[in-house]
Amino acid sequence: MFSARTGWNLAANRLSSLRAAKRRGGARVLDLTETNPTRVGIAYPPDLLAPLADPGSLRYEPAPRGLEPARRTVAEDCRRRGAAADPARIILASSTSEAYAWLFKLLCDPGDAVLVPRPSYPLFDYLARLESVDTSPYPLSYDGEWHLSLEAVARAITPRTRALVLVSPNNPTGSYVKRVEAEQLLALCAERGLAVVSDEVFADYAFAPDPRRAPSLAGDGPALAFSLGGLSKSCGLPQLKLAWIAVGGPESLRRAALERLEVVADTYLSVSTPVQRAAPALLARRSELQGPIARRVSANLDALRRRLQGGSSASVLQVEGGWSAVLQVPATESEEDRVIRLLEEHDVLVHPGYFFDFAGEAYLVLSLLPPPAEFAQAVDRILGVL
Ligand SMILES: Cc1ncc(COP(=O)(O)O)c(C=O)c1O
Known part of the structure; x- marks a missing residue:
């Protein structure tokens, strides 16, 4: 059955x-x-959710990629962390988990695989399996701080691999991807035809600054890259169900990815109008x-x-x-x-x-x-x- x-x-x-x-x-x-x-x-501030009651939300205007003012605000937020601030590169989803599901649909056929860090967030196996996708772990190693090895990632790639998932900072190790690592990984993924999915939901919660840390991966690097974020962590509001995908990389790949993602998003139209309309006010209080x-x-x-x-x-x-x-x-x-x-x-x-x-x-x-x-x-x- x-x-x-x-x-x-x-x-x-x-x-x-x-x-x-x-x-x-x-x-x-x-x-x-x-x-x-x-x-x-x-x-939480008692007036925080007032923007959700905006009467403008009584009108439903489906927008598969998300309403423009919300995408503009998200793009500004991504710019702060080094991604290109172009609302046309943003797609809204109801959660980061949903964003993963959409990206796995975009990138993988059944039986394909995505590389995931180990140790990391246990939901990946579920998210991938629900899309009939396999996960292949690549190890993070610890010697007083956490490292990501380019060789270990390269070794984990098989002909079925379609994407590399990075989590920065990672849950639960709290380790950020460093600039040097990001540059090498983007080059490797570009060379091997893999996309990068960079989970940056905790990016704003660093205990101390460190110039070695990579900026958002949704910049203009050589590989197609998707950076994920959302209100769940960036505003501590998981119940509002608003997340986003920022798309970076070479223009032709980016454009094709965005066109296809728009159809995926249009199939579900899962993000509510009130939260999209409230997004600029909520992110202003980040x-x-x-x-x-x-x-x-x-x-x-x-x-x-x-x-x-x-x-x-x-x-x-x-x-x-x-x-x-x-x-x-x-x-x-x-x-x-x-x-x-x-x-x-x-x-x-x-x-x-x-x-x-x-x-x-x-x-x-x-x-x-x-x-x-x-x-x-x-x-x-x-x-x-x-
Ligand atoms: C690394 C990581 N990514 C994504 C999520 C899920 O976030 P969302 O509530 O947007 O689905 C979590 C939740 O704990 C997480 O730890």
């Missing part, structure tokens, strides 16, 4: 079963897997909205580092940006057993490294978004059991 690509194993795993049992039992779990900024006690989130994640990261200074068998991996920290812990028990025990005995929920496909054990991934008192208490309990 059902397609093979939806043939997931939907049985609850040990962690989700235990979590559900804890919830039923009324336990107060300290949840360091929480990455939803609207659920961690961050105050700094005001990012500030509390950036301060929250910085404060929690500082607290974690301070707590580890006291001496611990755990260490926090170097992190440049984003909303997570990776804690390396002794591999004296499996990640799975450790996270189960933390939840079962200490009411602390964290993600195991394997969830993000770390090459080895043992890592715990901590969201830096929770309220500081909760975060500190959870960290104390985690370090207490090591």
Whole structure:
């Protein structure tokens, strides 16, 4: 009856079963897997959503690429990060996840493959599989900071590879793609006929400046490149469902990609009119909205580092940006057993490294978004059991 690509194993795993049992039992779990900024006690301006009530939204004028004023605002925002500020190069989508789906439709036939970083965001397997596309991992390596190796990417390319996915900063490692890496990768992709999909949703959340960081990849480089962003992270508003694709690269490829993407977008017309009309006002408040989130994640990261200074068998991996920290812990028990025990005995929920496909054990991934008192208490309990 059902397609093979939806043939997931939907049985609850040990962690989700235990979590559900804890919830039923009324336990107060300290949840360091929480990455939803609207659920961690961050105050949003009460008048923020007023532009969604603009009576102009009572009229529906379908625009497959997105309404011009919204695309102009997004293009300006992309310019700030080094992409070409041309609204004609922007396509709006309802989420970055949807943008991935559209790009995989644009670039891949069933059975083709996209290269994805490892470790990284676990949704790629789902997003690709739903388009009947395979993912092939290329490793990020760590030696005090994270690196991306051109050779490793080149080795992962097969005749079915159509695109290279970059995440900068990456979730959960927080590592940015550097200028040198970006130049080499764009040249490699141009030479091998691959497109680049550059997920820049966390780009504004750097803990410190670093001149080595690559600007947005949707510039005028040699390869067809798509840069992804959205209100979900850039304004901390995942519920508004507005994201974008900025297209860069050689003009002929860019033009063809945009024409085809327009048909994909026209097939769904998924972005609501109110959010498109509100986009200029919302993005104008970007700094005001990012500030509390950036301060929250910085404060929690500082607290974690301070707590580890006291001496611990755990260490926090170097992190440049984003909303997570990776804690390396002794591999004296499996990640799975450790996270189960933390939840079962200490009411602390964290993600195991394997969830993000770390090459080895043992890592715990901590969201830096929770309220500081909760975060500190959870960290104390985690370090207490090591
Ligand atoms: C790296 C990365 N890209 C994209 C997304 C999804 O964003 P959206 O809410 O726009 O689908 C996430 C969500 O956590 C993410 O971590």
